[in-house]
Amino acid sequence: MSDPQTVPVPGRIMAAEMAEQPAVLQRILDEGAPQIREVAAQIAARNPRFVLLTARGTSDNAALYAKYLTEILLGKPAGLTSMSTTTAYGAKPDLTDVLAVTVSQSGGSPDLVASTKAAREAGAITLAVTNNAASPLAEVSEFHIDVLAGPEKALPATKTYTAELLALYLLVEGLAEAWGYPRPKAGGSPAVRELPGLAAGVLARKAEVKALAERYRFAQRLVITSRGYGYPTAREAALKLMETTYIPATPFSGADLLHGPLAMVDNVSPVIAIVPDGKGGEALQPVLDRLRGRGADLMVVGRQEQVEAASAGFALPAGVPEEVQPILEILPLQMLAYEVTIARGQDPDAPRALAKVTETR
Amino acid sequence: MSDPQTVPVPGRIMAAEMAEQPAVLQRILDEGAPQIREVAAQIAARNPRFVLLTARGTSDNAALYAKYLTEILLGKPAGLTSMSTTTAYGAKPDLTDVLAVTVSQSGGSPDLVASTKAAREAGAITLAVTNNAASPLAEVSEFHIDVLAGPEKALPATKTYTAELLALYLLVEGLAEAWGYPRPKAGGSPAVRELPGLAAGVLARKAEVKALAERYRFAQRLVITSRGYGYPTAREAALKLMETTYIPATPFSGADLLHGPLAMVDNVSPVIAIVPDGKGGEALQPVLDRLRGRGADLMVVGRQEQVEAASAGFALPAGVPEEVQPILEILPLQMLAYEVTIARGQDPDAPRALAKVTETR
Numbered sequence: 198m199s200d201p202q203t204v205p206v207p208g209r210i211m212a213a214e215m216a217e218q219p220a221v222l223q224r225i226l227d228e229g230a231p232q233i234r235e236v237a238a239q240i241a242a243r244n245p246r247f248v249l250l251t252a253r254g255t256s257d258n259a260a261l262y263a264k265y266l267t268e269i270l271l272g273k274p275a276g277l278t279s280m281s282t283t284t285a286y287g288a289k290p291d292l293t294d295v296l297a298v299t300v301s302q303s304g305g306s307p308d309l310v311a312s313t314k315a316a317r318e319a320g321a322i323t324l325a326v327t328n329n330a331a332s333p334l335a336e337v338s339e340f341h342i343d344v345l346a347g348p349e350k351a352l353p354a355t356k357t358y359t360a361e362l363l364a365l366y367l368l369v370e371g372l373a374e375a376w377g378y379p380r381p382k383a384g385g386s387p388a389v390r391e392l393p394g395l396a397a398g399v400l401a402r403k404a405e406v407k408a409l410a411e412r413y414r415f416a417q418r419l420v421i422t423s424r425g426y427g428y429p430t431a432r433e434a435a436l437k438l439m440e441t442t443y444i445p446a447t448p449f450s451g452a453d454l455l456h457g458p459l460a461m462v463d464n465v466s467p468v469i470a471i472v473p474d475g476k477g478g479e480a481l482q483p484v485l486d487r488l489r490g491r492g493a494d495l496m497v498v499g500r501q502e503q504v505e506a507a508s509a510g511f512a513l514p515a516g517v518p519e520e521v522q523p524i525l526e527i528l529p530l531q532m533l534a535y536e537v538t539i540a541r542g543q544d545p546d547a548p549r550a551l552a553k554v555t556e557t558r
Numbered sequence: 559m560s561d562p563q564t565v566p567v568p569g570r571i572m573a574a575e576m577a578e579q580p581a582v583l584q585r586i587l588d589e590g591a592p593q594i595r596e597v598a599a600q601i602a603a604r605n606p607r608f609v610l611l612t613a614r615g616t617s618d619n620a621a622l623y624a625k626y627l628t629e630i631l632l633g634k635p636a637g638l639t640s641m642s643t644t645t646a647y648g649a650k651p652d653l654t655d656v657l658a659v660t661v662s663q664s665g666g667s668p669d670l671v672a673s674t675k676a677a678r679e680a681g682a683i684t685l686a687v688t689n690n691a692a693s694p695l696a697e698v699s700e701f702h703i704d705v706l707a708g709p710e711k712a713l714p715a716t717k718t719y720t721a722e723l724l725a726l727y728l729l730v731e732g733l734a735e736a737w738g739y740p741r742p743k744a745g746g747s748p749a750v751r752e753l754p755g756l757a758a759g760v761l762a763r764k765a766e767v768k769a770l771a772e773r774y775r776f777a778q779r780l781v782i783t784s785r786g787y788g789y790p791t792a793r794e795a796a797l798k799l800m801e802t803t804y805i806p807a808t809p810f811s812g813a814d815l816l817h818g819p820l821a822m823v824d825n826v827s828p829v830i831a832i833v834p835d836g837k838g839g840e841a842l843q844p845v846l847d848r849l850r851g852r853g854a855d856l857m858v859v860g861r862q863e864q865v866e867a868a869s870a871g872f873a874l875p876a877g878v879p880e881e882v883q884p885i886l887e888i889l890p891l892q893m894l895a896y897e898v899t900i901a902r903g904q905d906p907d908a909p910r911a912l913a914k915v916t917e918t919r
Contacts, residue, residue: 247608272649274639276636280813281838281841283629291607291635425647436818443822445806452641453614453618456614456615460802460804460909
C-alpha cells in the first residue's frame with residue numbers, strides 16, 4: 198500500500214490557492230495598501246496623461262480591468278500594448294507623459310522586462326505590479342507594487358489574479374485621491390474592507406458550483422460574455438476554463454457578440470454571462486434578451502434576480518460597488534473551471550503542455 | 559419549374575463581393591489616395607501625440623492593424639478604446655493631443671456615433687474611416703476617409719475589410735511623410751501598386767482553397783494564431799469562420815497561446831497559423847515549433863517554405879513588404895470561410911441571427 202501522503206491528489210494545489218484568496222485580499226488591505234498609496238502619490242505628482250498597460254495571460258485580464266478603472270475613474274485615455282511592436286519590430290515611441298504599467302505574476306518573462314526597459318528609456322514613468330519583489334521586472338521599473346499573494350504553484354493562476362485586481366484598484370483609488378477626484382463609491386467605504394469576508398462566503402459555496410459543473414462536463418464549447426467592468430472577468434473565465442478543462446471557451450464583449458459571433462450560438466452552445474450589478478449589467482440586457490430569444494442555454498453570474506431569469510447561475514452578494522465586483526465575480530468561475538476539470542478526470546494543477554513561467558520573447 | 563434567375567444561390571453575394579476586392583483596392587489607389595494624403599497632411603499639422611482607435615467586429619480588426627502601423631511606423635502610442643466606458647459609464651477623459659479614429663463599414667451604429675461625438679467634445683481630433691460618406695459617423699467627425707468599397711450586402715464583411723486596411727495604411731504613410739519619417743518599405747515602392755494584381759492572383763486559386771475546406775468541414779473547433787502584423791489577420795479569420803461556418807475559432811497571439819491556451823491544442827484541434835514574411839513570422843517560430851512538438855495539425859498561410867513545413871497551407875506571393883501583407887493574407891481565409899460554409903450546406907450570405915448593421919448602444 199502506498200502512503201496516502203505521497204499520492205498527489207489532482208487539483209490539490211489549485212484548490213488550496215483558491216482558498217487562500219480571502220487571506221491574500223486581507224493582507225493587501227492591511228500590509229500592502231500604505232505602500233500602494235505612497236506609490237500612487239508619487240506617480241500622481243508626475244502627472245501622467247496617458248496610461249499604457251502591458252501583460253500576458255491572466256495578468257492581461259487584470260490589466261484590462263485597470264484600463265476600465267483608468268478611463269472611468271481617472272478620465273485618462275488608456276491602452277493595452279501590443280508587445281511585439283517593441284520586441285519584434287523595434288518601435289521607439291515617444292512616451293513622455295505616459296504611465297507604463299506592467300503586470301506579471303512572476304515578473305520574469307523576458308519580453309515584459311525588455312518592453313518595460315524600452316518604455317523607461319522612451320520617457321515613460323514605469324510601474325511593475327508583480328508577485329515577486331525580487332524579480333527582473335521589478336528591478337527595471339521605476340516603481341513597484343508587490344501583490345503579496347505568496348508563492349503560486351498551480352499552473353492556473355487564481356490568487357494572483359484577484360490580488361492584482363485589488364492592488365490595481367487601490368492604485369487607481371490612490372491616484373484619484375491625490376488628484377482630488379470624486380472618491381469612487383467603493384473607496385474608503387466599508388465595501389473594500391468587506392471583500393475578504395464576502396470572498397470567503399462565495400468560496401464556501403462548493404456544492405452549488407459542483408452542481409453547475411455537471412451541466413458543462415460534456416460541453417464541446419462555451420461562449421462567455423459580459424460588458425464594462427465584467428468584461429475582464431469574461432476573458433479570465435474563458436482562459437481559466439480553456440487551460441484547465443480544454444473546452445474552447447470564447448469570450449466576447451456583449452456588443453461584439455452581436456457583430457458576428459452570435460451566429461455561432463444555438464441551443465447546444467452554452468453561454469455564460471457575467472452580469473455586473475450596475476451600468477455594465479444594464480448595457481448587457483439587450484444582449485441577454487437576444488440570447489434568450491435564440492433559445493441559448495444561459496448561465497448567469499450576477500444578482501439573484503438575474504440568476505432566476507436564466508437557465509442556471511450563481512448569485513453574488515448584493516450591495517458591492519460595481520468597480521470592485523470583478524474581485525468576487527471570478528471566484529465561482531475559477532471554482533467552475535476546477536470542478537469541470539475534476540469531473541473530466543484531468544488534473545487542474547498541471548494542464549498538459551504548460552510551464553508556470555512562460556518565457557516569451 | 560422555377561425560374562433559375564429567382565432561385566437564390568447560397569453565397570452568391572459574398573462570392574461576388576470577395577471577387578471585387580482587386581477593383582476596390584485599385585479604386586482606393588487611383589481615386590482615394592489623394593484625399594487620404596490631404597487628410598493625413600491636415601492631421602499631421604495638428605501634431606497628435608496619441609492615437610485611440612474605436613470600432614467593432616471586422617472593423618475592429620482593421621483598427622488593430624492600424625494600431626500596429628501607428629506604433630511601429632509613427633512611434634506614437636496607440637490604444638483600442640473600450641467603448642462602454644463612454645457610452646455606459648459616461649467617462650469624460652481629457653483627449654487633448656489625441657487623434658481618435660473610428661472605423662465602421664456603415665458609419666451607422668449609435669454607440670460609435672456617440673463615442674466619436676464625446677471624443678470630439680473632449681478635445682480629440684476625430685477621423686471617421688467608413689464606407690459611407692453620408693453616414694452619421696462621417697457627419698459628427700472632423701475628418702472623414704471614404705474607403706470606396708461600394709455597397710456591401712453579404713453579412714460577412716470582406717471587401718470593406720481589405721479596403722479599410724489599405725485606406726488606413728495610406729493614412730499612416732501620409733502621416734509619416736508629413737512628419738518626415740523614414741518612408742515605410744511599402745511606401746511609394748511598386749509594392750502597394752501591385753496589391754490589386756496580387757490580390758486577383760490569390761483570389762483565382764479557388765481549387766486550392768476548396769481542397770483545404772475539405773480538411774475543416776467536420777472540425778469542431780479551430781485555433782488561429784499569428785504575431786505582429788499578422789495578428790489582426792488571425793482575429794479577422796476567426797471572426798469570419800465563426801460567423802459563417804459556426805465553428806468556434808479562437809484567435810491568439812502566438813505569445814498568449816503559450817500562456818495557457820496551448821493546453822487546449824491536441825492532435826484533433828487544428829491550428830491555422832498566419833506566418834508573416836518578416837519580423838512577425840520570426841517571432842512566431844518558437845510557437846510553431848511548440849505546436850509541431852505537440853503533434854498539432856497545422857495549416858499555414860505564409861511563405862512557400864513555411865507551408866511546406868506544415869500539414870497544409872496556402873502560399874502567398876513573395877516580396878511583399880510585411881506591413882501590407884495583411885491585405886493579401888486575409889483573402890485565402892475569407893475564401894476558406896466561404897468554402898467550408900458551402901460544404902456544410904449553409905448560406906454564407908446570411909448567417910442565422912445576424913443583421914448587417916448592428917445597432918449596439
